[in-house]
Amino acid sequence: MTQIELRGIEKFFGAVQVIHNLNLAIADNEFIVLLGQSGCGKTTTLRAVAGLETIDKGDILIDGKPVQHLKAADRDIAMVFQSFSLYPHMTVFENVAFPLRATRMSSGEVDKSVREVARVLRITDLLDKRPSALSGGDMQRVAIGRALVRRPKAMLMDEPIGALDAKLREEMRAEIKRLHVKQGSTTIYVTHDQIEAMSLADRIVIMHEGFIQQVGTPDEVYSHPANLFVAQFVGSPVMNIAEARVADRAGAASVTVGEAPAGFEFPHRLLSKLNGHSNGGLTLGIRPEGVLVRHDAASGYMPVEASIIEPLGSFDIVDLKVGSTMLRARTKAGYVSGPGEKVHVRIDPEQAHFFDTASGKSLGVRL
Amino acid sequence: MASVALTNLDPASRAAARGWSDLTIRNLFIIPTLVFLIVFNIFPLIYSLGYSFTNFAANRSEPWQFVGLQNYRELLSDDHIWSNFVITAKYVIVSVAGQMVVGFGLALLLNRSFPMKGLITTLLLLPMMMSAAVVGLFWQLLYSPSWGPINYVFGLGDFAWLSNPDSALYAVAITDIWMWSPFVMLLSLAGLSAVPQHLYEAAAIDRAGWWYTFTRITLPLVSPILLIALIFRTMEAFKTFDIAYTMTTQPTAELIAIRLYKQAFQQWDTGKSCALAYIVLIMVLAITNLYVKYLNKVKER
DSSP states (O other), rough: OOOOEEEEEEEEEEEEEEEEEEEEEEOTTEEEEEEOTTTSHHHHHHHHHTSSSOOOEEEEETTTOOOOTGGGGGTEEEEEEETTTOTTTHHHHHHHHHHHHHTTHHHHHHHHHHHHHHHHHOOOTTSSSOOGGGGGGHHHEEEEEEEETTOSSSSEEEETTTTSSSHHHHHHHHHHHHHHHOOOOOOEEEOOOOHHHHHHHHEEEEEETTTEEEOOHHHHHSSSSBBHHHHHHHHSOOOOOOOOOEEEEEEEEEEEEEESSSSSEOOTTHHHHHHSSSSSSHHHHHEEEEEEEEEEEOOOOHHHHHHEEEEOSEEEEEEETTTTEEEEEEEETSSSSSSEEEEEEEEOOGEEEEEEETBBBBBBOOO | OOHHOOOOOHHHHHHHHTTOHHHHHHHHHHHHHHHHHHIIIHHHHHHHHHHTTTTTTTTTTTTOOOOOOHHHHHHHHHHHHHHHHHHHHHHHHHHHHHHHHHHHHHHHHHHOTTTHHHHHHHHHHHHHHSSSHHHHHHHHHHHHHOOOOOHHHHTTOOOOOTTTTHHHHHHHHHHHHHHHHHHHHHHHHHHTTTTTTHHHHHHTTTTTTTHHHIIIIHHHHHHHHHHHHHHHHHHHHHHHHHHHHHOOGGGGOOOOOHHHHHHHSSSSOOOHHHHHHHHHHHHHHHHHHHHHHHHHHHHHH
């Protein structure tokens, strides 16, 4: 039972403000992912919760009690570091036992707890080895074991699998998820990898330049991005963004991007929903899967030319030249045979997002 | 093969114009060094080994005779020599232990950021940069029974540090600690700053207190470099001559090196001195070997 609350956190490194008025309430057993590019303040926030970094303003509450003045050791929080931070001169057993021995637990209990955790993490046969003899994935298992063994109030993870190779990362991602489901503890997880964030999080906190951009479930941040930053940061391949102009054309709305000669057809009600944003300062966002491509002409489809094709195995990403801009579409593998091929394209109105160009904020218009 | 691995000389260089090759240049640097080493180190070493089996005396012109192991036999059964060794052992233990504790302690204090850290570190290093003879003379003045500042500060009246047979050796050891602690400090600082910061962070998260972190993380990770400092200082302390010789004439402070000097250049017993020098060399080798073995074991972890 651990709730963590961050209230009005501000942090400066010298004259540079790295965290701006950050507010966040984390429920018991919740898996929160702080997502953002490097330098966005996510790691600093995590370290502040851990007690490795002081804050200049605000309160950090664990179970309602302010802890910002407590040392890391007194907050009863465990942390897994990106660099693993295993003690190189100790065996795996000694590493996992360290937090227990540091608090003078009896050796019988230490032994029992360590073996129990080792079993859960499947590192029992590594207990006598030294960290230098382990693979990256095993090292991180040991680091997670060292955090789990003391049954902390909360787990903090700072890019715990960022240093592993792609395949291992996927494996460990599943493992962390499995552990969280099984052990259930309040977790704050920092990453710059949006796939990791989407797959692990109960809620994602997207940060940029020290500000929280959006807090929401993976589905919320994916389907209803609050602004252009979130829209482009979450989702792969990246969402298409283009300045758009909307016109009323014979009972339908026509959305023009990139000074194209013709516009994409949208339902007429878009006009009233956009409410004054129709001309100038409007940005259209459409994920590649919302860009529909077909070979033959059909009503509502615009003839365009394919320029670059990236085959990604299960699907292709095709760059289509629309006026002066490029729209990336997701097609079946091999659907567009090569660059230069003429195809027809349409935008799925239901998947379109509209943003205010100046502020980047979503207009909240969904069809 | 070695010449293949060497880089090729730039054909436009002056050396190439003179018709030199890489090999010529290599030899130009290496041969003088080798010659120097052989003439001044290896040759005397072997030559003195030969002397140690004779009754040669450098100040007499009469022919010397081969005496076999007699020098060694006499030395090893000489109580006087053994008491010199005991004195040396006491001195080595006290002064090296002192240097390790003071030096490592200073390094712990310096291993954080504070204003004027660079200046303070440099000032602390000064003693080790002075000539030992000068240090000896300075400390003789500091220890002076009638007007030395040490007795004044500690209110010891006219306690004669250097002419009291019980204290002379320790007075010299204190001076040696003062002079060489900075060396241990310097090596320890290098070792301490090589311990990754994130391990301390992990330990803080793991709720380890200061003492637990120090004994379980800092010490084990710094111990290889501490052992290296220990090896160097033990070797040096074993050979101490200058400080002790300038500071006191007490027989209770007669280190083996002083005994050796007296035997060689006051009694002119050259052959026997060579034998004694070899006994000392073997002892130093044996002790350092023990350390090195232990060091390798520590490093393996």
